[in-house]
Amino acid sequence: MSEVHTRPVPTNFAANALISAEDYERMYRQSVDNPEAFWAQQAKDFLQWDRPFAQVLEEDMYKGHAAWFADGRLNVTVNCIDRHLTTRGEQTAILWEGDDPANSQAISYRILHEKVCRLANLMKSRGVKKGDRICLYMPMIPEAAYAMLACARIGAVHSVVFGGFSPTSLKDRILDSDCRLVITADEAVRGGKRVPLKANVDKALAECPNVHTAIVVKHTGTAVDWDSKRDIWYGDLIPQMEPDCPPEAMGAEDPLFILYTSGSTGKPKGVLHTTAGYLLMATMTFKYTFDYREGEVFWCTADVGWITGHSYIVYGPLCAGATSLMFEGVPTYPDASRFWQVVDKHQVNIFYTAPTAIRALMGAGDDFVKSTKRNSLRLLGTVGEPINPEAWEWYFSVVGDERCPIVDTWWQTETGAHMITPLPGAMPLKPGSATRPFFGVQPALLDSEGQEIIGEGEGSLVIKNSWPSMIRGVYGNRQRMLDTYFSSFPGYYFTGDGARRDGEGDYWITGRIDDVLNVSGHRLGTAEIESALVLHGDTAEAAVVGYPHDIKGQGIYAFVMLKSGCQPSDTLKCELIDLCSKEIGPIAKPDFIQWAPALPKTRSGKIMRRILRKIACNELDNLGDISTLADPSAVDALIDHRENC
Numbered sequence: 001m002s003e004v005h006t007r008p009v010p011t012n013f014a015a016n017a018l019i020s021a022e023d024y025e026r027m028y029r030q031s032v033d034n035p036e037a038f039w040a041q042q043a044k045d046f047l048q049w050d051r052p053f054a055q056v057l058e059e060d061m062y063k064g065h066a067a068w069f070a071d072g073r074l075n076v077t078v079n080c081i082d083r084h085l086t087t088r089g090e091q092t093a094i095l096w097e098g099d100d101p102a103n104s105q106a107i108s109y110r111i112l113h114e115k116v117c118r119l120a121n122l123m124k125s126r127g128v129k130k131g132d133r134i135c136l137y138m139p140m141i142p143e144a145a146y147a148m149l150a151c152a153r154i155g156a157v158h159s160v161v162f163g164g165f166s167p168t169s170l171k172d173r174i175l176d177s178d179c180r181l182v183i184t185a186d187e188a189v190r191g192g193k194r195v196p197l198k199a200n201v202d203k204a205l206a207e208c209p210n211v212h213t214a215i216v217v218k219h220t221g222t223a224v225d226w227d228s229k230r231d232i233w234y235g236d237l238i239p240q241m242e243p244d245c246p247p248e249a250m251g252a253e254d255p256l257f258i259l260y261t262s263g264s265t266g267k268p269k270g271v272l273h274t275t276a277g278y279l280l281m282a283t284m285t286f287k288y289t290f291d292y293r294e295g296e297v298f299w300c301t302a303d304v305g306w307i308t309g310h311s312y313i314v315y316g317p318l319c320a321g322a323t324s325l326m327f328e329g330v331p332t333y334p335d336a337s338r339f340w341q342v343v344d345k346h347q348v349n350i351f352y353t354a355p356t357a358i359r360a361l362m363g364a365g366d367d368f369v370k371s372t373k374r375n376s377l378r379l380l381g382t383v384g385e386p387i388n389p390e391a392w393e394w395y396f397s398v399v400g401d402e403r404c405p406i407v408d409t410w411w412q413t414e415t416g417a418h419m420i421t422p423l424p425g426a427m428p429l430k431p432g433s434a435t436r437p438f439f440g441v442q443p444a445l446l447d448s449e450g451q452e453i454i455g456e457g458e459g460s461l462v463i464k465n466s467w468p469s470m471i472r473g474v475y476g477n478r479q480r481m482l483d484t485y486f487s488s489f490p491g492y493y494f495t496g497d498g499a500r501r502d503g504e505g506d507y508w509i510t511g512r513i514d515d516v517l518n519v520s521g522h523r524l525g526t527a528e529i530e531s532a533l534v535l536h537g538d539t540a541e542a543a544v545v546g547y548p549h550d551i552k553g554q555g556i557y558a559f560v561m562l563k564s565g566c567q568p569s570d571t572l573k574c575e576l577i578d579l580c581s582k583e584i585g586p587i588a589k590p591d592f593i594q595w596a597p598a599l600p601k602t603r604s605g606k607i608m609r610r611i612l613r614k615i616a617c618n619e620l621d622n623l624g625d626i627s628t629l630a631d632p633s634a635v636d637a638l639i640d641h642r643e644n645c
């Protein structure tokens with residue numbers, strides 16, 4: 001590999017860091033040598049309990065079972081809001097920046113308390129009880145955070161569906177977890193463009209007979225269709241609700257939320273997280289990874305529809321009593337300096353984004369950055385996909401003026417919080433490496449036989465032990481959780497990622513080793529896209545693979561075999577692309593469609609994706625062994641077609 005340009009811990013950080021190199025070594029050792037004592041102490045330090053726990057951990061990794069602090073009771077919103085009221089009631093909890101630079105709003109912890117309680121009471125008035133599932137399909141507006149927290153207030157389980165998903169995806173998710181109430185808005189606005197959320201909800205709910213209520217926030221004020229039995233306006237009813245709502249005392253292992261994510265097979269899975277362990281690890285990682293100091297402004301640019309938004313816009317920062325910036329817009333609107341304009345406007349101290357955004361902004365040129373000051377920034381972070389060293393260096397030198405460490409945080413929807421990440425005062429930074437495990441996390445690399453690789457090497461990334469924010473289930477399908485995460489390598493949690501460990505013990509994530517794509521930091525299953533493509537009457541079969549894409553990290557490459565008698569055409573390509581957008585959402589549109597006379601299959605009928613990936617990457621002289629194919633000439637035909645398209 002190319003030479004690594006290691007950056008020592010910046011001296012300003014080494015001197016004042018919350019966690020020094022020595023602290024990290026000592027605390028990490030303690031966390032793996034005596035996890036129960038370590039985590040019991042953290043849980044007492046970071047969380048406020050209604051009833052203290054006596055049990056710390058019960059785990060059986062062979063069965064995918066973990067229970068943390070199980071006999072303790074607490075409420076997430078007491079931790080994220082109520083306990084701050086005496087000391088920081090007037091401090092801004094959520095700093096909202098609209099898509100239009102003229103719109104912003106500061107919501108104090110006191111106001112947040114009132115908004116959350118009123119919405120919780122509105123949900124109660126519609127019959128919502130502890131354990132009920134509530135679907136949120138929201139723009140990036142403060143009401144999205146109110147809605148998540150209002151669910152947690154009364155023990156309802158939220159399932160946030162990203163506003164970019166289609167009505168069909170929304171319907172599938174509502175039905176899968178049997179949500180009875182939906183919270184949405186008339187429209188979302190991103191980069192000046194409107195997204196018809198309410199109209200999408202109307203389409204989805206036409207096939208969801210159990211949904212009795214849709215609470216609708218008026219955001220843009222556009223006219224929307226109305227079902228007077230089902231739909232209610234948030235703004236009309238909230239003022240009539242009581243401004244206080246007693247928090248439901250929740251068991252530590254009671255569900256907090258479900259979040260759907262793509263896997264290698266079938267439809268997206270509803271990843272289930274529970275109350276105490278999730279909140280503890282979101283908060284602790286927030287504080288230590290970001291070296292957070294009282295009074296700082298933290299900005300995570302993710303959407304609340306993804307796990308990053310859950311853990312680092314809402315739960316982690318608010319539980320830590322921070323000011324969390326929530327941004328409705330996109331990095332390039334009105335122009336490519338928007339992120340840095342917002343940093344200056346709100347004096348952001350800690351900034352957390354995805355490599356895809358960094359690459360896109362890097363492409364727009366340095367002037368957009370240099371026209372801003374950014375002198376409030378102290379720390380930068382990335383998440384969602386591997387960051388290429390070139391983008392890392394640009395982020396470090398142009399955005400951070402070589403002053404701000406970058407934390408490259410590796411984690412997943414299923415892990416709930418950071419798992420492998422630098423702690424900025426404790427570790428030298430290596431562009432492209434997520435470096436070391438967080439406290440209590442014991443990663444390992446396994447070879448193809450399932451044997452642990454010791455020292456330097458590359459293999460499948462697994463985790464040996466449970467951690468507090470580990471996935472607790474796949475909603476409604478325990479077996480699917482076991483099959484996906486706990487059976488490839490019995491006794492370990494399998495991440496689906498490959499990784500390399502260098503001679504100094506630092507981890508380099510190499511990307512997914514299953515049939516999951518990472519497009520602009522968004523996870524998509526190849527199977528989901530293939531299912532959409534075969535819905536077209538002209539498609540006989542389809543196979544989707546990823547290929548390297550300069551901005552998105554990975555692009556979507558679809559091989560489509562048509563039914564006999566059907567003719568390839570540009571119109572047909574457009575129809576297929578539209579179908580993916582309609583079935584899943586615009587993020588699932590193929591970047592490239594190649595017509596395939598046949599797909600390369602083994603004699604047992606399995607598509608050989610390894611070969612398709614090579615063709616998509618244009619590595620035609622490196623196809624590997626094709627002797628096991630039922631019909632090796634299928635490969636030649638694909639290569640001919642690639643060259644002609």
Ligand code: PRX
Nearest residue numbers: 383384385386408409410411412413509523
């Ligand atoms: O492949 C890894 C990649 O994103 C996947 C998880 O996606 P999702 O559940 O949507 O969560 C994204 C936000 C946590 C992982 O399996 N990934 C995430 N962070 C990194 C990463 N790949 C490399 N480096 C990272 N820092």
